[in-house]
Amino acid sequence: MESVIAGVLLCGGRSTRMGQDKSGLLLDGRTFLQHCCQQFDRFRYWCAVGAKGASKPNGFGAGVWLTDQVSDRGPLEGIAVGLNWVAERAEWAWVSAVDAPFISHSLVTELSRIACSEPEFDVVIPRVGEQVFPLTAVYRSSLAPRVRGLVDEGWRRVSDLPQQFRARFVDEEELRIFDSELLSLTPVNSPDQYRAYLERLSQNRSPNC
Numbered sequence: 001m002e003s004v005i006a007g008v009l010l011c012g013g014r015s016t017r018m019g020q021d022k023s024g025l026l027l028d029g030r031t032f033l034q035h036c037c038q039q040f041d042r043f044r045y046w047c048a049v050g051a052k053g054a055s056k057p058n059g060f061g062a063g064v065w066l067t068d069q070v071s072d073r074g075p076l077e078g079i080a081v082g083l084n085w086v087a088e089r090a091e092w093a094w095v096s097a098v099d100a101p102f103i104s105h106s107l108v109t110e111l112s113r114i115a116c117s118e119p120e121f122d123v124v125i126p127r128v129g130e131q132v133f134p135l136t137a138v139y140r141s142s143l144a145p146r147v148r149g150l151v152d153e154g155w156r157r158v159s160d161l162p163q164q165f166r167a168r169f170v171d172e173e174e175l176r177i178f179d180s181e182l183l184s185l186t187p188v189n190s191p192d193q194y195r196a197y198l199e200r201l202s203q204n205r206s207p208n209c
């Protein structure tokens with residue numbers, strides 16, 4: 001493998017609560033997708049995973065566009081597809097979703113460092129209190145067959161995923177060193193959250209770090 005870490009951007013959500021495709025929401029005159037692509041272009045290799053049958057969207061970056069193999073299986077399906085693609089290119093994959101367009105490069109670097117320096121673990125996951133964030137995490141790409149197996153068995157709750165693997169949790173105190181407002185862990189799932197997100201960013205900093 002030529003690269004230690006690659007990127008997987010999940011773009012296949014239904015956006016039911018938002019009422020529109022979240023990848024097209026605007027932030028500082030650009031879409032969420034464009035913000036995410038700018039950040040993912042830091043990786044030598046990265047892919048985005050959309051819903052089955054979805055066309056490559058406008059504003060897409062330099063990555064590879066993939067789609068779910070099976071419809072309506074949630075983010076676990078996207079993780080399985082993404083890790084399978086990464087497995088031939090890198091040992092580890094940073095995984096995050098398009099509905100969280102702020103991506104702290106410092107946080108990506110730190111979680112990647114932990115993954116590479118503590119090989120007894122398969123996934124490095126942020127944790128705040130009792131809440132874990134498996135959609136903002138670093139996964140060993142060789143987990144692809146196991147994640148695919150879980151999806152095919154009927155698993156849908158991505159929050160249950162850490163229990164299946166050797167997980168290294170990174171807690172709030174350490175996370176805030178690299179993302180003081182924890183914006184990398186803040187998804188936008190509804191119109192109210194979108195308004196609050198824009199207000200929060202305007203009071204703090206640019207979405208790109």
